[in-house]
Amino acid sequence: MLITYPAKLIKKTQLNEHVYYLSCTLPDDENWTYVAGQYMIFHVPSEDPMKPVRRLYSIASAPVNKTSLDFIIELVPNGMGSNYIENLVYGDVVTLQGPAGLFTYKPSVRDPIFLATGTGIAPMYSIITDLLATKSEKQLQLFWGMKYAKELYLVDGFETLAKEHDNFTFTLCLSQEEAVNDARCIKGRITHGLNNLLSNFHSPASNFDYYLCGGKEMVESVRLFLSENNVPKEQVYFEKFT
Numbered sequence: 001m002l003i004t005y006p007a008k009l010i011k012k013t014q015l016n017e018h019v020y021y022l023s024c025t026l027p028d029d030e031n032w033t034y035v036a037g038q039y040m041i042f043h044v045p046s047e048d049p050m051k052p053v054r055r056l057y058s059i060a061s062a063p064v065n066k067t068s069l070d071f072i073i074e075l076v077p078n079g080m081g082s083n084y085i086e087n088l089v090y091g092d093v094v095t096l097q098g099p100a101g102l103f104t105y106k107p108s109v110r111d112p113i114f115l116a117t118g119t120g121i122a123p124m125y126s127i128i129t130d131l132l133a134t135k136s137e138k139q140l141q142l143f144w145g146m147k148y149a150k151e152l153y154l155v156d157g158f159e160t161l162a163k164e165h166d167n168f169t170f171t172l173c174l175s176q177e178e179a180v181n182d183a184r185c186i187k188g189r190i191t192h193g194l195n196n197l198l199s200n201f202h203s204p205a206s207n208f209d210y211y212l213c214g215g216k217e218m219v220e221s222v223r224l225f226l227s228e229n230n231v232p233k234e235q236v237y238f239e240k241f242t
């Protein structure tokens with residue numbers, strides 16, 4: 001059910017130079033819920049009431065979390081939403097509207113592969129946490145792309161999930177790093193990681209469903225890669241952060 005409510009900021013942590021983790025209170029209505037992968041609409045205060053400013057941010061927490069609604073947000077230079085979020089402090093009230101969006105897990109006979117870049121990890125974190133919390137028996141594989149190792153965050157969280165659940169693995173793909181010395185990371189783009197996986201398992205790409213999230217260019221280039229590898233478009237779900 002889509003509602004608008006005053007959420008209180010209860011945690012704000014800086015994850016890297018440009019990325020913040022925000023936790024907000026949930027609506028009072030106990031019946032309110034969302035599906036992992038959906039987003040909330042932030043009402044950004046605007047000087048002109050005739051021109052409301054709205055920005056969409058994916059929910060990074062999972063419905064199993066009954067204490068907060070969490071977000072992973074990258075601040076872009078001179079962005080209206082970014083400037084607003086940068087200045088938020090503990091206790092501030094943020095008007096949130098939601099949930100909205102269709103980028104949710106679609107049960108299928110195939111196993112899913114999740115491919116994210118940057119803060120595109122937010123809905124993936126929600127979906128993967130939710131699938132594991134609800135004891136999904138699917139084999140879940142995540143490829144997360146960043147440019148440099150120093151930009152990484154939440155890796156411990158994914159590592160804990162992978163240790164606790166045999167059916168979850170993740171690979172960090174660093175596209176610009178010169179030397180990669182971490183067993184969890186490979187050098188290259190997420191498509192490179194995916195290519196390795198498919199060749200190691202001698203598995204046709206069309207054996208999987210794909211969930212893509214990140215900037216427009218990344219989503220389009222991975223969609224092209226999948227189409228060139230004969231994956232039917234019905235098996236590819238995506239969210240573009242535009």
Ligand SMILES: Cc1cc2nc3c(=O)[nH]c(=O)nc-3n(C[C@H](O)[C@H](O)[C@H](O)COP(=O)(O)OP(=O)(O)OC[C@H]3O[C@@H](n4cnc5c(N)ncnc54)[C@H](O)[C@@H]3O)c2cc1C
Nearest residue numbers: 056057058072073074076078079080081082119122241242
């Ligand atoms: C469904 C959906 C879910 C989203 N979820 C998330 C999320 O979970 N986390 C998240 O960080 N973002 C997310 N986004 C993106 C977010 O909604 C904003 O578009 C983004 O934060 C920029 O908003 P802004 O108001 O700060 O910048 P704007 O005021 O919109 O833009 C200001 C300037 O910055 C430029 N700009 C905008 N974006 C970028 C960029 N990424 N890099 C460089 N320059 C840029 C613009 O071209 C413009 O010149 C999502 C978008 C969609 C559509």
